[in-house]
Amino acid sequence: MKMNKTENSNGNKYIPKEIYNILRKQHYQIKDHSAVKLCGWVRKSLLENKNCYKSKFYGIATHRCIQCTPSVIWCQQNCIFCWRVLPTDLNDDNDKFNKNIYYKLPKWKEPEEVMNDIFEMHRTIIMGYKGILDRIGEKKFNEAINPKHVAISLSGEPTIYPYLDELIKLFHKKGLSTFVVSNGILTDVIEKINPTQLYISLDAYDLDSYKKICRGKETQWEKILNTLDILESKKRTCLRTTLIRGYNDNIEKFIPLYEGANTNFIELKSYMNVGYSRKRLNLDDMLRHDEIINLSKTVEENSFYKLEDDAFDSRVSLLVNENRRINPKIKFE
Template structure:
C-alpha cells in the first residue's frame, strides 16, 4: 500500500517538475510576450527568437511555385526569392493601426502597458537569429526542390535583402543602426519600414531604403486610423522635416475607402517630406484587419491610379509605376536634387 502511495507521489512530483520545466522553457523562449499573443503568431507561421521574428513573405512562396515577383522587385529590382521579411521588435509598437494585418494586443483585449520591453539582445545576435530563422523556413521547401529548381533554391538560402518590416516598430530596437550596418557588411541590403515616431533614430539610421508610413493627414485622422497620441503625431511631423536630407527615402500611405482616400489632404505633407518616392497602397482585407475593417474598405486599383494622377498637379510628385496585384502605385519626386533611379544598384552599394 505504501509503495503505491509513494509511486503516486513520485508520479505527481514528476508531472509538476515537467510542467514547471515547460513554463520555464516558455518564459525563456518568449520573454514578456503574452502567451496568447505568442501562440497566435506561431500559428501564423512566425519564427520567433526572443524579441525578433521572421515570417516567409507570401511573395517568396509565389516566386518559388509560380515564378512571380513582388512589387518591390518591379519597382526597385529586389530579388523576391532572396528577401527576408523580419523584425527585431515583433510585438512592440507605439501604434495600433486599424488597417494592420498583424494581430494587435488590443485585438486580444491585452493592455499594452502590461508587458514591458524585453532585455534587448546585441545586434550581432539578432542578425544571426534572423538569418537562422529564415534558413529554417527555407529549408522546409527542400522537399519540393524539383518544383523550385536547384539554383533558385540555393540562392534563396543565401539572402541578399532583408526588410525590417514584419511586425512591431523596428526603430524601438535600441541597436537598429548597428543591426543595419551588420547586414550591410554581410552584403545584404536593408529596407526599414518605420512609423516615424522616433525622429532621433530616423535621423541616425541609413538603410538601403527608408520607409516612413504616413497614413493620416492631421491629428484627428491620425487618432482614428493609427490610434496614436498627439505627441506621436507631432513626432511624425518632425520626422517629415528630416527626410529630405537623407538618402533613399519613401513615404507609404495605406488608403482606406471613405476614411483617408482624399489624397489632396496629403499633398502638403508629401511636399514637406521631400522624399524620393511615395507608395500609395490600398488597404487589403487580410489577417486580423478583417476584425476591424471590411472588404468594401479596399480601393480598386484603377481608382487608386486615378487618385494618384489627380495629385500630380498639386504636388512635386508624379506617377511612374504601379503593381495591380498588390494594388500599389509608385510616385517619384520631380525636383532635380531628389530624383533617383528607382532601380537600386545592389552590386555597388
C-alpha cells in the same frame, strides 16, 4: 524550473502566451524579441515565378528577401489596418495586455545575435522547400537560402530596438541591402540610421485622422511631423500611405505633407483585408487598383511627384519626386 506567468511553453519570456500562439499559427518564426515570416511573394516567386512590387519598382530579387523584425510585438500605435494581432483584438483583459505586458520592453539582444537569429530563422523556413527542388530548381533554392535583401518591416516598430543602426550596418557588411519601414515616431533614431531605403508610413493627414486610423496620441503625431521635416536630408526615402476607403482616401489632404517631406518616392497602396485587420475592417474598405491610379494622378496633377509605375496585384503605385529624381532601380552589388 517554474515558468514565468507570461512565459509560453516554448520558453519565450517576452511575449504573452496568447499572442505568441497566434503569431506561431500565422507561421512566424520567433526567437526572443525577433521574428521572421516568409513573405507570400517569396512563396509565389519560388513556386510560380512571380515577383513582388518591390522587384518591379526597385529591382529586389523577391526570392532572396528576408521579411523580419527585431521587435515583433512592440509598437507605439494600434493601427486599424495592421495585419498583426493587437491587444484590442483579444477577448482577454485588454487593459492587462496594454499596461502590464504588451508594452513592457524585453532585454534586448546585441545586434550580431539578432542578425544571426534572423538568418537562422530564415534558413529554417527555406529548408522546408528542399523537398520540392523539382518544382523550384536547385539554383533558385540555393539563392533563396543565401538572401541578399532584408526587409525590416514584418511587425512591430523597428526603431524601438535600440541597436537598429548597428544591425543595419551588420547586414550591409554581409553584402545585404536593407529596407526599413518605420512609423516615424522616434525622430532621433530616424536621423541616425542609413538603410538602403527608408520608408516612413504616413497614413494620416492631421491629428484627427491620426487618432482614428493609427489610434495614437497627439505627442506622437507631432513627432511624426518632426520626422517629415528631416527626411530631405536622408539619402533614399519613401513615404508610404495605406489608403482605406472613407478614412483617408481624400488624397489632396496629403499633398502638403508629401511636398514638405520632399522624399524621393511615394507609394500609394490600398489597405488589404488580411490577418487580424479583418476584425477591424471589411473587404469593402479596400480600394480597387484603378482607384489607386486615379488618386496617384491627382497627386501628380497637384504636386512635383509623377506617377512612375504601378503593380496591379498589390494595388500599389510608385510616384517619383521630379525635383529630386533618382532611378528607382537600385544598383545592387
